[in-house]
Amino acid sequence: MLITPRTLSGFKDYMPEEALQKENLLQTCIPIFRSFGFMPIQTPHLEYAEILSKQGSEEIQKEMYRFTDHGGREVALRFDQTVPLARFVTQHKNLGMPFKRYAIGNVFRGERAQKGRYREFTQCDFDFVGSDSVCADAEIVQVIDTCMQALDVGAFCIAFNHRKILDGIAQMVDVAQNLPAVLRAIDKLDKIGKEGVESELRNIGLSHEQIARFFDFVLLEAKGEKIGTMLADALQKADNPTFQQGVHELQQFYTLLQALGICTNRLRLAFSIARGLGYYTGIVYETTLDSHPELGSVCSGGRYDNLTQNFATEKLSGVGASIGIDRLLAALEHRPKTQNQKTLVVAMELEYLAYCAKAAATLRAKGMVVELYPDIVRLKKALQYANTRGYDRVAIVGSDEFAQQTITFKDMQSGEQHSKSIDSL
Amino acid sequence: MLITPRTLSGFKDYMPEEALQKENLLQTCIPIFRSFGFMPIQTPHLEYAEILSKQGSEEIQKEMYRFTDHGGREVALRFDQTVPLARFVTQHKNLGMPFKRYAIGNVFRGERAQKGRYREFTQCDFDFVGSDSVCADAEIVQVIDTCMQALDVGAFCIAFNHRKILDGIAQMVDVAQNLPAVLRAIDKLDKIGKEGVESELRNIGLSHEQIARFFDFVLLEAKGEKIGTMLADALQKADNPTFQQGVHELQQFYTLLQALGICTNRLRLAFSIARGLGYYTGIVYETTLDSHPELGSVCSGGRYDNLTQNFATEKLSGVGASIGIDRLLAALEHRPKTQNQKTLVVAMELEYLAYCAKAAATLRAKGMVVELYPDIVRLKKALQYANTRGYDRVAIVGSDEFAQQTITFKDMQSGEQHSKSIDSL
Numbered sequence: 001m002l003i004t005p006r007t008l009s010g011f012k013d014y015m016p017e018e019a020l021q022k023e024n025l026l027q028t029c030i031p032i033f034r035s036f037g038f039m040p041i042q043t044p045h046l047e048y049a050e051i052l053s054k055q056g057s058e059e060i061q062k063e064m065y066r067f068t069d070h071g072g073r074e075v076a077l078r079f080d081q082t083v084p085l086a087r088f089v090t091q092h093k094n095l096g097m098p099f100k101r102y103a104i105g106n107v108f109r110g111e112r113a114q115k116g117r118y119r120e121f122t123q124c125d126f127d128f129v130g131s132d133s134v135c136a137d138a139e140i141v142q143v144i145d146t147c148m149q150a151l152d153v154g155a156f157c158i159a160f161n162h163r164k165i166l167d168g169i170a171q172m173v174d175v176a177q178n179l180p181a182v183l184r185a186i187d188k189l190d191k192i193g194k195e196g197v198e199s200e201l202r203n204i205g206l207s208h209e210q211i212a213r214f215f216d217f218v219l220l221e222a223k224g225e226k227i228g229t230m231l232a233d234a235l236q237k238a239d240n241p242t243f244q245q246g247v248h249e250l251q252q253f254y255t256l257l258q259a260l261g262i263c264t265n266r267l268r269l270a271f272s273i274a275r276g277l278g279y280y281t282g283i284v285y286e287t288t289l290d291s292h293p294e295l296g297s298v299c300s301g302g303r304y305d306n307l308t309q310n311f312a313t314e315k316l317s318g319v320g321a322s323i324g325i326d327r328l329l330a331a332l333e334h335r336p337k338t339q340n341q342k343t344l345v346v347a348m349e350l351e352y353l354a355y356c357a358k359a360a361a362t363l364r365a366k367g368m369v370v371e372l373y374p375d376i377v378r379l380k381k382a383l384q385y386a387n388t389r390g391y392d393r394v395a396i397v398g399s400d401e402f403a404q405q406t407i408t409f410k411d412m413q414s415g416e417q418h419s420k421s422i423d424s425l
Numbered sequence: 426m427l428i429t430p431r432t433l434s435g436f437k438d439y440m441p442e443e444a445l446q447k448e449n450l451l452q453t454c455i456p457i458f459r460s461f462g463f464m465p466i467q468t469p470h471l472e473y474a475e476i477l478s479k480q481g482s483e484e485i486q487k488e489m490y491r492f493t494d495h496g497g498r499e500v501a502l503r504f505d506q507t508v509p510l511a512r513f514v515t516q517h518k519n520l521g522m523p524f525k526r527y528a529i530g531n532v533f534r535g536e537r538a539q540k541g542r543y544r545e546f547t548q549c550d551f552d553f554v555g556s557d558s559v560c561a562d563a564e565i566v567q568v569i570d571t572c573m574q575a576l577d578v579g580a581f582c583i584a585f586n587h588r589k590i591l592d593g594i595a596q597m598v599d600v601a602q603n604l605p606a607v608l609r610a611i612d613k614l615d616k617i618g619k620e621g622v623e624s625e626l627r628n629i630g631l632s633h634e635q636i637a638r639f640f641d642f643v644l645l646e647a648k649g650e651k652i653g654t655m656l657a658d659a660l661q662k663a664d665n666p667t668f669q670q671g672v673h674e675l676q677q678f679y680t681l682l683q684a685l686g687i688c689t690n691r692l693r694l695a696f697s698i699a700r701g702l703g704y705y706t707g708i709v710y711e712t713t714l715d716s717h718p719e720l721g722s723v724c725s726g727g728r729y730d731n732l733t734q735n736f737a738t739e740k741l742s743g744v745g746a747s748i749g750i751d752r753l754l755a756a757l758e759h760r761p762k763t764q765n766q767k768t769l770v771v772a773m774e775l776e777y778l779a780y781c782a783k784a785a786a787t788l789r790a791k792g793m794v795v796e797l798y799p800d801i802v803r804l805k806k807a808l809q810y811a812n813t814r815g816y817d818r819v820a821i822v823g824s825d826e827f828a829q830q831t832i833t834f835k836d837m838q839s840g841e842q843h844s845k846s847i848d849s850l
Contacts, residue, residue, distance in 0.1 A: 003475055005516035005736045008500060011471060013513055016464035016526065023455070023465050030448070035789050037767070037796025037814075039441035040448050044545050045470060045531060046436060046490075046502075050428055065471075067492030070535040075433060077471075088438055091430035096813045098799060101441065106470060110495040120469050133799035135778050142786070259779030261786055311430045342462070353560050354684030361567070361686055364460050371462025374523060374558035388521045389462075 010111070010119030022329055026104055026124060029147045029323060033102040036143055038126050041101045043084040045108075049074040054310055055083045063110040077108040081125045082279075082307075085318070089129050090311035097130030097316070116330070127320025129307065134249060136319045137283045137303055138256035144287055144299050144321055145262050153331055155290035156298075157223075157266055161273035162250050162283050163302075168243025169217045169271070173210050182206075186218055187274040190296075194219070221270035227254055230269060253283055281305040282319070292331045298324045342369040344391040345407075346382040348398040355422075356397050359407055362425045363395075386412055435536070435544030447754055451529055451549060454572045454748060458527040461568055463551050466526045468509040470533075474499040479735055480508045488535040502533040506550045507704075507732075510743070514554050515736035522555030522741075543751070552745025554732065559674060561744050562708045562728055563681035569712055569724050569746055570687050578756055580715035581723075582648075582691055586698035587675050587708050588727075593668025594642045594696070598635050607631075611643055612699040615721075619644070646695035652679055655694060678708055706730040707744070717756045723749045767794040769816040770832075771807040773823040780847075781822050784832055787850045788820075811837055 007013060014022060030040075049066050056079060065077040078084055081103045089099060104124045111117060126143060128136040141158060148156050166183060170176045185200035192200075194215070201211050217238070222230035231254065235247050250269065258264060275284040282303030289298060301321025308316040343363060347356040353376075360372040371391070373382050379396065386394045396408045406419045432438060439447060455465075474491050481504060490502040503509055506528045514524060529549045536542060551568060553561040566583060573581050591608060595601045610625035617625075619640070626636050642663070647655035656679065660672050675694065683689060700709040707728030714723055726746025733741045768788060772781040778801075785797040796816070798807050804821065811819045821833045831844045 002737065003479075003735050005476070005512040006473065007469060007512075007516070008471060008473060008494075008498065009496070011469035013469070013517070014465075014467035015517070016466055019465040019467050022467070027452070035792075035794050037769075037794060040439075040444040041441055042439035042444050042447070044432060044436035044438070046433060046533070046545065048431065048433060051430070054428075063495070065492075065494065067490075069433075069490065070488070071434070073433065087430040087432075091432070092438070092440070096810060100796070108471070120471065128799070131799040133778075133801075135782065135797065135799040138782070139797065139799065256779055256782060260782050310428050312427065344462075353558075354681055357560065357563070357681060357685050367460075369460050369462060371525070372560065372564065374553070374556040374560040374564065376558075385521060 008119070010117075012118055012120075018329065021332055022122070022325060025151060025325060025328060025332070028150050029124060030102075030104075032143060032146050032150060033126050036100070036139065038100045038102045038143075041085075041088065041103055042105065043078075043081070043088055043103070045077055045106065046075050047078055047084060047087070049076040051087050052076050052078060052083055055086075056080065060109065065108050065110055078105075079109050080107050081105055081123050082127070082318075082320075085125075085127060085129070086308045086311055086316075089316060090308050098136070099129040100127070101129075102126040116326075118326070122325045124323040124325055125320060127318050129318045130316050131319070132317055134252045134283075135256060137253055138260060140301055140319055140321050141257060141285060142260045142262060144285070144301075144323075145266065147323065148287060148299065151328065153289055153291075153298075153328065155266075156287055157268050157290065158285055158287050159268040159270050159273055160250075160253075160283060160285040161269065161271055162246035163274075163280050164242050164246030164249070164282070165271050166218070166274060168238065168240040168246055169214065171242055172217070172238060172240045173206075173214045175204075175206060175210060175214070178204050178206075182214075183274045186272050189272050218272050221268065221272070223268045224264045227264065227267060227269045234271075249283065275300060275302055279304040279306065285321070289331055295324075295327045295331060298327045298331065300324075341393070342371070342389075342391045343393050343395055343409075344371050344373055344382065344386040344389070345395045346373045346379065346397070347376065348379070348396065349402075350376055352397045352402050355402060356395075359395065359397070359422060359425060362422075383410075383412075433544070435542075437543055437545075443754065446757060447547070447750060450576060450750060450753060450757070453575050454549065455527070455529075457568060457571050457575060458551050461525070461564065463525045463527045463568075466510075466513065466528055467530065468503075468506070468513055468528070470502055470531065471500050472503055472509060472512070474501040476512050477501050477503060477508055480511075481505065485534065490533050490535055503530075504534050505532050506530055506548050507552075507743075507745075510550075510552060510554070511733045511736055511741075514741060515733050523561070524554045525552070526554075527551040547750045549748040549750050550745060552743050554743045555741050556744070557742055559677045559708075560681060562678055563685060565726060565744055565746050566682060566710060567685045567687060569710070569726075569748075570691065572748065573712060573724065576753065578714055578716075578723075578753065580691075581712055582693050582715065583710055583712050584693040584695050584698055585675075585678075585708060585710040586694065586696055587671035588699075588705050589667050589671030589674070589707070590696050591643070591699060593663065593665040593671055594639060596667060597642070597663060597665045598631075598639045600629075600631060600635060600639070603629050603631075607639075608699045611697050614697050643697050646693065646697070648693045649689045652689065652692060652694045659696075674708065700725060700727055704729040704731060710746070714756055720749075720752045720756060723752045723756065725749075766818070767796070767814075767816045768818050768820055768834075769796050769798055769807065769811040769814070770820045771798045771804065771822070772801065773804070773821065774827075775801050777822045777827050780827060781820075784820065784822070784847060784850060787847075808835075808837075 060079050064079055069075045106120050106122050108120050170179050175182050181204045185197050189197050231247055231251050280302040284302030286297035286300035303319040305317045307318040345356045345360045347353045360370045363370045394410045405422045408419050410417045485504050489504055494500045531545050531547050533545050595604050600607050606629045610622050614622050656672055656676050705727040709727030711722035711725035728744040730742045732743040770781045770785045772778045785795045788795045819835045830847045833842055833844050835842045
């Protein structure tokens with residue numbers, strides 16, 4: 001009885017080209033993380049359910065893959081890498097602070113399956129634990145900036161804000177008791193526009209006046225060199241201490257970003273940015289691609305002061321970001337693939353195989369990608385295979401080549417052929 | 426109420442140094458896989474339980490992490506990457522054959538926890554699907570050989586055999602009906618010695634004579650250049666057609682390995698090698714490190730003719746191997762870590778932070794690993810931190826350095842200090 005081969009709904013196979021691009025993308029970022037002194041760690045995919053509970057939103061908790069293992073333990077697949085990080089830094093006492101780590105791994109959320117959203121997906125996180133310095137915030141943005149440039153995804157913009165700005169505005173507009181709902185509403189600004197947010201705020205119970213005053217602050221934004229002026233103006237405009245503290249920290253942050261040599265043209269300050277997740281408490285940021293605004297943020301993060309609150313009384317803060325691997329892959333999808341020249345070596349008779357294998361080894365030793373076709377087939381079939389696999393040239397060994405100790409190279413693009421002696425390879 | 430931070434029994438965290446070494450190890454192998462035309466694929470960690478059932482040993486089935494998901498589906502965590510490969514190649518019809526892929530991922534087995542054995546571990550597999558050519562077998566060994574040399578783990582030995590040799594011997598000794606038990610016994614030769622195997626064979630019911638004849642064949646082995654003679658002699662010695670076919674294929678295989686330039690000194694032919702897993706049907710191999718025989722095989726594989734039997738009527742054969750990442754890490758554990766020079770930059774006052782950040786960025790742009798200490802602390806604390814983290818030197822910016830636009834570098838090994846102007850970096 002045959003079993004129908006299929007993947008679970010919401011789960012996907014990465015096909016070779018896509019998996020290659022994903023691997024290349026990560027291999028571009030890893031040396032950058034390392035150059036800033038971040039070190040990798042790996043934690044299990046499976047944790048005690050208790051460790052992962054009481055964390056994340058109610059929705060995330062409902063979507064968690066939970067079950068009882070062979071030993072009767074309640075276990076669950078991780079839904080992010082931040083809760084395991086909190087567990088890690090409290091469990092291993094001698095890490096020393098600050099602790100900088102990156103982690104690349106898959107996480108699981110049993111969300112309703114929808115286009116482009118998967119129940120298993122890869123997170124690439126880098127975090128800075130145990131430092132309250134704004135320098136750590138700036139460095140995270142510097143790492144984002146460096147990665148985005150290295151990934152060669154075209155023009156991008158890093159937009160930022162401070163949660164205290166939103167807290168302060170909420171206090172000034174007197175909606176602090178409704179903060180979560182207000183944050184959820186403003187978080188949708190990009191999607192539903194000003195009118196949409198306005199209608200949501202009205203539903204929450206904000207008066208016409210409150211909404212006007214709210215928008216008066218929350219819609220403020222500036223790009224590039226105007227950021228400094230916007231911050232100075234904002235300080236004049238509001239006398240709320242929470243708001244002012246947010247502005248002061250943003251000023252330090254912005255000064256540091258400039259000192260780090262980050263091009264201000266790529267920066268945008270927007271008081272409307274909330275970043276959905278509840279745990280952020282400080283500066284937050286998100287990155288969008290000019291060529292693919294529809295993808296939303298491809299890299300976002302921020303500061304969270306309560307990282308380890310469920311595991312320890314001692315407070316440890318964190319600041320970090322996550323690169324959206326799948327969104328970046330979507331942006332890179334239509335890019336021409338630039339790869340090393342690839343050669344397929346084909347033996348026309350069994351007795352030429354060893355000869356071909358040796359030639360392949362010689363070419364490979366020079367750094368080329370060389371595949372040796374393992375079977376004896378008609379040339380037409382081998383050429384078809386080379387075509388499907390995107391090989392640039394085919395190296396053929398028939399009776400003439402074998403007798404004269406040569407190889408015939410056929411260019412798959414132009415169809416041109418030329419012979420080379422085996423010694424000259 | 427605080428939750429005790431802990432990992433599940435049998436699961437482990439990779440600490441930074443170990444995770445770094447693991448990452449380096451994989452990044453050494455990946456370009457090699459690619460240079461032979463292998464492409465990466467990734468399949469989900471979670472599959473329909475049905476897909477993974479009827480595969481592997483009874484033990485593996487019992488150890489599988491199975492549960493019911495939110496949608497009432499019976500699902501399971503994969504226990505290897507070979508069954509998902511079989512599912513993959515039958516599900517995606519247009520891959521074209523032969524199909525060469527590598528896959529690096531974690532697998533789960535709820536084994537009894539014991540030292541050095543984990544319930545979640547990483548497999549690094551490379552396989553060649555859809556070719557019956559012995560050239561594919563030889564190439565897999567060539568990839569193993571190339572990887573082992575690149576990993577710089579010292580002298581190693583690739584031992585090989587053919588399952589038909591064992592089938593043939595079993596026929597000649599007339600124990601073919603007991604083959605699985607006989608294979609299990611001979612598989613333990615390294616662990617329990619000849620006497621141990623003898624006693625197991627007696628328990629299975631083999632006569633004194635049968636055991637003597639069995640050993641007469643199964644203990645044959647040769648290293649290096651003597652392999653050719655051993656094969657020729659074996660052919661003379663036995664007239665069983667299965668055995669003879671095995672010898673013929675091994676002869677072709679050995680000729681190809683030589684043609685590929687693999688140093689015969691690293692090769693060993695041993696008729697006792699069975700490789701535990703039931704699914705091998707052709708040539709099998711295993712790799713041991715001369716300096717760490719106790720680790721067993723660090724890379725093994727072979728040919729299996731029935732890859733897709735549960736998913737399709739069309740027969741697809743496979744040949745591949747798996748690199749034992751954790752065993753290799755254990756072998757590398759006591760190696761001195763060779764890393765890029767690492768610098769920790771320390772600002773003695775808050776107003777020097779931007780200056781330091783800029784210096785760090787300059788050094789980093791030259792390819793160095795540079796961490797900027799994000800807080801203002803006493804120098805002693807920063808030096809301690811540098812020491813714990815294995816930094817080679819600390820770059821200090823105090824009032825003198827800031828005024829003179831210099832940096833003082835302190836070598837952590839020698840304690841020596843010298844100053845450099847910021848412009849000369």
